[in-house]
Amino acid sequence: xxxxxxxxxxxxxxxxxxxxxxxxxxxxxxxxxxxxxxxxxxxxxxxxxxxxxxxxxxxxxxxx
Amino acid sequence: xxxxxxxxxxxxxxxxxxxxxxxxxxxxxxxxxxxxxxxxxxxxxxxxxxxxxxxxxxxxxxxxxxxxxxxxxxxxxxxxxxxxxxxxxxxxxxxxxxxxxxxxxxxxxxxxxxxxxxxxxxxxxxxxxxxxxxxxxxxxxxxxxxxxxxxxxxxxxxxxxxxxxxxxxxxxxxxxxxxxxxxxxxxxxxxxxxxxxxxxxxxxxxxxxxxxxxxxxxxxxxxxxxxxxxxxxxxxxxxxxxxxxxxxxxxxxxxxxxxxxxxxxxxxxxxxxxxxxxxxxxxxxxxxxxxxxxxxxxxxxxxxxxxxxxxxxxxxxxxxxxxxxxxxxxxxxxxxxxxxxxxxxxxxxxxxxxxxxxxxxxxxxxxxxxxxxxxxxxxxxxxxxxxxxxxxxxxxxxxxxx
Numbered sequence: 389x390x391x392x393x394x395x396x397x398x399x400x401x402x403x404x405x406x407x408x409x410x411x412x413x414x415x416x417x418x419x420x421x422x423x424x425x426x427x428x429x430x431x432x433x434x435x436x437x438x439x440x441x442x443x444x445x446x447x448x449x450x451x452x
Numbered sequence: 453x454x455x456x457x458x459x460x461x462x463x464x465x466x467x468x469x470x471x472x473x474x475x476x477x478x479x480x481x482x483x484x485x486x487x488x489x490x491x492x493x494x495x496x497x498x499x500x501x502x503x504x505x506x507x508x509x510x511x512x513x514x515x516x517x518x519x520x521x522x523x524x525x526x527x528x529x530x531x532x533x534x535x536x537x538x539x540x541x542x543x544x545x546x547x548x549x550x551x552x553x554x555x556x557x558x559x560x561x562x563x564x565x566x567x568x569x570x571x572x573x574x575x576x577x578x579x580x581x582x583x584x585x586x587x588x589x590x591x592x593x594x595x596x597x598x599x600x601x602x603x604x605x606x607x608x609x610x611x612x613x614x615x616x617x618x619x620x621x622x623x624x625x626x627x628x629x630x631x632x633x634x635x636x637x638x639x640x641x642x643x644x645x646x647x648x649x650x651x652x653x654x655x656x657x658x659x660x661x662x663x664x665x666x667x668x669x670x671x672x673x674x675x676x677x678x679x680x681x682x683x684x685x686x687x688x689x690x691x692x693x694x695x696x697x698x699x700x701x702x703x704x705x706x707x708x709x710x711x712x713x714x715x716x717x718x719x720x721x722x723x724x725x726x727x728x729x730x731x732x733x734x735x736x737x738x739x740x741x742x743x744x745x746x747x748x749x750x751x752x753x754x755x756x757x758x759x760x761x762x763x764x765x766x767x768x769x770x771x772x773x774x775x776x777x778x779x780x781x782x783x784x785x786x787x788x789x790x791x792x793x794x795x796x797x798x799x800x801x802x803x804x805x806x807x808x809x810x811x812x813x814x815x816x817x818x819x820x821x822x823x824x825x826x827x828x829x830x831x832x833x834x835x836x837x838x839x840x841x842x843x844x845x846x847x848x849x850x851x852x853x854x
Contacts, residue, residue, distance in 0.1 A: 397513070399498070400784060401748060401775060402832055419784070419828035437477060441470065441755055444748040444775070446496055446516055 389433050390451045391440075393423045397447040404443055408435030412448075421447060456483060457554040459761060460545055462535040463561030464488025466496065466747060467728025469516055470754025471559050476525050478762055484527050485553050487545075490583060491532030493522060498747050500587040501611040502779055506618065507591060514584065528553075535562070538704045540721060557761045560701070560712050560726040561754065564694035564745060569603065572665050577672035578688045581608060590689065594619040598686035601675045603662050605632030607778045609691035610645065613654050614780040623654045624683055626675065630659040636792055637785075637823060641811065644804055644825070645780065652781055657683070694745060696730045711743045716769040718757045725761065727753040737771045737841070738790065738820075746776040773839050783807065786831055789821030789838040796844065801830035810834050814844045 391411065400419030404412040410432055413422040428436055433452075440448040459475060461468045464486050472484050488494065495514040503509035522529070534548040544554045566580035579590045590612070593600070597620040602609045605627035613623050625632060634642025646656060657677065666674035666682055674682045696711040706720050707713040711732035714720045718733050726733075728750040732743040744753075752772050760767035778785045794813035802809035802825075810830045813821040818841045824831030837844075 399777060399779075400828065401777060401786070402828070403748060403775065405832065406835075414828055414832075416829065438755075441474065441477075442748065442751045444498070444751060444777075 389428060389430075389436060391423060391426050391428070391436055392449045392451075393421050394447045394449075395420050397445045399445040399447070401444050404439035404448060407439035407442060408432060411436055412439060457543060457556045458483030458485070459557045459559065460485045460487070460553050460555035461559040461561060462487045462545065463559075463563055463728065463730070464490070464494050464529070464531065465561065465563055465728070466494070466516065466750035467563075467731075467754040468559065468561035469494045470751045471561065471727060471758045472525055472527055474755045474758030475761065478759065480758075480762060482556075484525070485530065485555075486527045487530045487533060487535055487547065487553075489532070489534040489548075492584070493517075493519065493531070495584060496747070497582070500584065501581055501608055502615065504584070504587045505581075505591050505594070505612065505615045511584065535700055537700055537702075538706070540705050540724065543723065556723060558724045559754075559757055559761075560698075560706075560720070560724065560730060561728045561750075562697040562700070562730050564696050564729045566690065567693045567695050569662065569665065569690050569692075572672075572688075572690070574670070575665055575667055575672050576670055577686065578665060578690060580690050581612065582694075590687075593687040594621055596686070597621055599684055600624070600687050600689065601626060601683050601685040602689045602691060603675065604690065604692035605629070605656070605658075606635070606691060606693065607633075607776075609689065610649065610780050611778060612689055612691065613649060614652070617652050617654060617781075621687075624657065624685075625649065625654055626657045626660065626662055626677065626683070628659065628661045632656060632658055636787070638791060638794065638797055638813070640797055640804060641823060641825070644807065645783075645785075648781055648783060648807070657681075694729070696732075696743070698730065713741075716771075717760050717767040718753060718770050719760070719767070725757045727757045733770060735771060736769050742774075742790070744774050744776075746774065748775040773835060782826075784824075784826055786824040786828075787821060788823075788831070788835040789813070789819075791821040791823060794820050798844065800834060802827055812837060812844065817844055818842065819844055 398421045440450045494516040572578045599622045633645040661678040664676040698708040712726035714733040716734045729745040756770040791813045796814035808826045819837040822834035
């Protein structure tokens, strides 16, 4: 699995952090997504898929 | 077509697409039909009143998925066609092109449409904002630096006011309530937002009803108010709420009222589900029937419906912490939960004066919602209070209401 994020689309909802806290964080000042791990271990894949599915800005892409 | 009946999803926007993607991701390999009445691939709506209206994004950036991702879902995709009726006895949907599609499970994701001012449908210069075409038309008007009158002072009207001021329009907001922007957020933050709009040069008329549109040669020239005033206008945006698209279900036996009336599993009838703006469901944690017209809910509810379709006899109640956001000028407003109906308001971080704050809204002594303005991390902490419906006594003792 490989994850990419589009910071220009991110709307700082933070839904990804709730879904996969080991993969995503948010910048302190404006809440834009920080990708902590673009290639997460398999036990985090479901969280990554969930994050991409619920991102309200369609800013997360998961390639498998 | 006599193929096996599969899942038919009516509505090809965020909720409908989420249903189809989750079904495939979770292993459903039966037929899926996705029906959309707009003649274009699924696209995202929140940017319409923000980046698209401002012209800062190319329209291409709106598409919800790349063409190859949609192709990989192996859908029977029917765009530019409407669902006209459903027969729940034979489990078939009739489309506007005369064709019929049979279903085992039907997902209603037909969304909402803007409420209009009576008699203004054919008046040039009177706009609503829901679709990409609507946004294009309004953007064209803004390029002429018009006098824009916005009827209705909810989030949509307020976002457009913000974009229109930046685009050089003269903007007037008209609201029939005394405290615009307060119906969701309450008086404290409603006042803050009114102040911000006034500072940015927006004129605000409150507590007055719009009674009609002045026209000349079929084009809007002003807005008549109930107090006898007429506001001159080159363009008018009507942003007075939405109507769920449920008329096509008339006579089907599927319960409708304020939207499609579902149980806690988002199920409206055997084999019939609803997701997104159109879906009203019983939220068992909040203890109320709610309908949420916001982007995040569309994706989350679509996901939940797909999983419940696949869950057979053991569906799970849909119990999200609703999330919405609004961008106005340099303010990012983020809301978890349902502030409307709260009976207490406590600023837990920052301050109203600084326009950086987190506030927790309570009802019956328990956290019901958290609102952040330009504050990210503390809001995440506050969301946890909302999710757990935390007793607010300790919080109030810690920090007195601002």
